[in-house]
Amino acid sequence: MLNLLLIFLIKLFAVILIFLWITIGVSIVYRRRRTKNLLLIEHTFAEVISKHLYPYPGEELSLIDIQRRFRNVGIIPSKPRNVQYLIDLMIRTQRSLLGENYEKLVILFNQIPPYGASVSKLKSKKWYVKARGIREIYEMDQNRYVKEVIKERNNKNIYVRREAQIAMVIFLGWESLRFLSYLKREMTLWQQIKIVEKLHDLYPQPNLEYLRRAYESEKSYANELLMRIIRKFNLLTEVDYILKFIDHINYDTRESAIYCISSFYLSNTQLSVLKEKYFEVPNIAQQIQLLKYIDKISFEKDLVFYKKLLYNADDIIKLSTAEILWNNGYKEEVQEFYYQQYADNQSRNLKEA
Amino acid sequence: MKKALVIQEDIIILNILERLVTLNHYDCRAIRTLNDLNIEDQQVNFDIIISDILFDGISPLDFVFQIQEIILHKSLIIVTNMGQLNVRLEVLASKNVDGFFAVPLNMNLIEKLIV
Numbered sequence: 001m002l003n004l005l006l007i008f009l010i011k012l013f014a015v016i017l018i019f020l021w022i023t024i025g026v027s028i029v030y031r032r033r034r035t036k037n038l039l040l041i042e043h044t045f046a047e048v049i050s051k052h053l054y055p056y057p058g059e060e061l062s063l064i065d066i067q068r069r070f071r072n073v074g075i076i077p078s079k080p081r082n083v084q085y086l087i088d089l090m091i092r093t094q095r096s097l098l099g100e101n102y103e104k105l106v107i108l109f110n111q112i113p114p115y116g117a118s119v120s121k122l123k124s125k126k127w128y129v130k131a132r133g134i135r136e137i138y139e140m141d142q143n144r145y146v147k148e149v150i151k152e153r154n155n156k157n158i159y160v161r162r163e164a165q166i167a168m169v170i171f172l173g174w175e176s177l178r179f180l181s182y183l184k185r186e187m188t189l190w191q192q193i194k195i196v197e198k199l200h201d202l203y204p205q206p207n208l209e210y211l212r213r214a215y216e217s218e219k220s221y222a223n224e225l226l227m228r229i230i231r232k233f234n235l236l237t238e239v240d241y242i243l244k245f246i247d248h249i250n251y252d253t254r255e256s257a258i259y260c261i262s263s264f265y266l267s268n269t270q271l272s273v274l275k276e277k278y279f280e281v282p283n284i285a286q287q288i289q290l291l292k293y294i295d296k297i298s299f300e301k302d303l304v305f306y307k308k309l310l311y312n313a314d315d316i317i318k319l320s321t322a323e324i325l326w327n328n329g330y331k332e333e334v335q336e337f338y339y340q341q342y343a344d345n346q347s348r349n350l351k352e353a
Numbered sequence: 354m355k356k357a358l359v360i361q362e363d364i365i366i367l368n369i370l371e372r373l374v375t376l377n378h379y380d381c382r383a384i385r386t387l388n389d390l391n392i393e394d395q396q397v398n399f400d401i402i403i404s405d406i407l408f409d410g411i412s413p414l415d416f417v418f419q420i421q422e423i424i425l426h427k428s429l430i431i432v433t434n435m436g437q438l439n440v441r442l443e444v445l446a447s448k449n450v451d452g453f454f455a456v457p458l459n460m461n462l463i464e465k466l467i468v
Contacts, residue, residue, distance in 0.1 A: 042364060050368035053460075054376050093365050096434075099459035101369075 037074060038085055046072045053101050063111055070112065073142050083117050087285060091139045106141050122148055127157035134160070138167040146171045154184045162191050169198045174207035177214040180222045187221040196228045206233045215241060223248075225254040231260040239264050243273055247280035247289070254281065258289050265297050275305050284314055291317065295324050303330070310337050356397055357467075358424065359383045360404040361432065366456075370403055370432065374462055377467055398425040401467055405433045406444065414443055420450075421449060430466060432458065 048069055051061050074082045095107050100294075118140075121133025134152060137145050152164035165187070168176040204353070206229075214226055223245055230238045242264075245257035266274060274294065281287050291309075295301075301324075308323045322334045357379040361367035364385065371383040379400070384390060404420060406413035413435060420429065428451040431444060436455020444446060445453055452466050 046365040046368040047366060050372045053369055054372035056372075056376070089365070096363075096366060096456040097460070098457045099461055102457075217441055340428065 037082070037191040041073050041075070041082060041085055042089060043192065044069055045086065045093075049093060049105075053104060066108075066112060080117070083280065087117060088137055094140055109140050110142060110144070118142070119145055119148060122152070127155075127160050128153070130164045131157075131159045134167050138163075138170045141170075143171050150179070150217070151181065153182075158188070161185065162194075166194060166198060169195050170202060173199070173203040174210040177210045177226075179216050180225070181217040181219070183219070183222075187225065189224075192225045192228055193219065195225065196232050199229065200232050206235060208235070208238075211235075211238070220248075220250050220253045223253055227256050227260040231263050236264065239266065239270060243270060243277070246274060247277045247282075249282075251283065254283070254286055258293070260288055262293050271298060275302070284316055287314075287317055288293075288320055291320055291324070301325070301328050301330070303333070306330075307333065310334075354378065354380045355400040355452070357381045358394070358397075358399045358402045358404075358426070360385070360387065360402070360420075362386065362405055362408065363434075366432065370463075373464060374401075374403070374467065377464065379467070385439070387416075390424075395424060398427070400427050401430065402426045402428070403430045403432055403463070403467075406431055406440075407433055407435050413440055414447065417444055417447055417450065430457075430463065432463070 046217050048061065048066055051059065052066070055061065062305065070086070075086050078082070090105075090109055094102065094109070097105065118133045118136040121136070122128050122145075124133070130152070134149050137149055146167075149164055149167045152160055153168060155161040155164065165176075165183075168179060172178075211226065211229065214222065217223070217226075227242050229235075230242060239261070242257050242261045245253050246261070248254050248257065261274075271294070274290070278287065278290055279293075281290065294305075306321050306325055310318055310325070313321070322337065325331075326334050355378065357374045359367060359370045359374060359381060361383075362371060367385065368381055371381050374381045382394060382397075399424040402420065402424065404416075406416050408416060411419070413433075415459065417429075417431070429449060431450060432454045434456050441453050444450055451460055452463070454463060
């Protein structure tokens with residue numbers, strides 16, 4: 001009985017082993033072929049692209065030739081993975097070239113087959129496919145799909161709308177600020193930074209008209225984004241806009257306003273506005289930040305302002321104020337304040353006694 | 354005929370450069386890594402070398418020195434993915450490098466250099 005069982009187990013084990021070996025064998029063959037195939041695609045692509053950009057005399061490739069060569073290496077609709085590989089190659093190439101060649105590639109990529117693949121991704125239900133499709137469209141600068149991409153700006157998935165918003169900035173530049181008031185969902189800090197950077201890379205010439213029109217937007221992320229743009233492009237004429245948000249009720253908006261204003265020097269009127277608003281800022285840490293900033297940019301120390309702080313504000317701010325005054329040579333004022341405090345205490349003690 | 358050597362790992366850039374160089378009346382030898390270099394190549398005095406600096410097992414700066422030692426040439430142009438400022442400065446400081454182009458690049462600039 002035991003013998004039979006053992007023999008059975010051994011046979012079972014052998015069967016499993018053989019099955020495993022076969023799977024491994026098939027997998028190895030498949031991988032080899034696949035790599036070979038991808039290499040072939042890459043070589044063909046390299047050859048076609050270089051021929052297209054720098055043809056030898058009498059050797060120009062026609063569009064039909066190009067399409068036929070791609071079809072021969074397996075770029076057909078029924079093999080989506082090959083098509084995807086080709087798209088990745090296209091993006092890689094386009095990213096590494098500038099100037100005339102870049103323009104030539106944009107035109108070529110508009111005409112060769114896999115292109116539909118990126119747009120059809122927009123119809124997918126999976127967010128990562130959708131986001132990838134949008135990314136491919138903007139990376140390859142295929143601006144005839146702008147409409148389809150812009151539709152996704154309010155998508156409920158953060159990554160999809162992130163890509164769509166970046167695509168908008170890339171295709172429309174400063175004009176994309178027009179859409180700011182129509183966004184329905186929050187925009188994260190990271191997204192704001194990305195947009196500002198893209199705008200700065202691709203459209204370094206500020207367009208104040210669109211910027212000013214966007215000022216009317218009341219959403220806090222829109223305000224923060226606009227302030228960051230003003231800072232990045234160093235728009236001295238627009239500092240008043242940042243100043244408006246120094247005493248905003250929203251903590252994050254104030255935080256960005258303080259961050260953005262720190263890179264500017266203010267005129268006297270602006271400085272006095274800032275000092276007025278200073279007392280409305282509800283957070284002590286932010287008040288201290290502002291105090292340091294005011295100290296940094298003002299050449300003459302405004303004694304009235306500092307004394308007001310010294311006698312009325314929170315203890316920590318009093319300390320910072322005293323430090324600023326002391327370091328700028330107003331020792332008497334600090335001493336006076338110090339003794340006055342002492343005198344106050346003494347008189348109180350006397351009263352209690 | 355003038356002779357050129359192109360070394361680029363990325364086959365697309367390699368092919369494009371090869372054609373660019375050939376169209377400017379050079380006899381062009383295009384290889385993907387230094388290992389593909391044969392003995393005959395090492396006896397040729399190349400007019401121009403267009404090379405990457407990012408290869409397995411060797412630091413960019415060492416590569417530049419090595420190439421200057423083992424292959425005879427008149428001028429050396431670097432075309433690479435590695436465009437960080439410190440790499441650029443280091444490579445350009447090592448003299449005898451006539452141009453440094455980081456991706457993304459405009460081929461017309463290279464063309465001007467080699468004409």
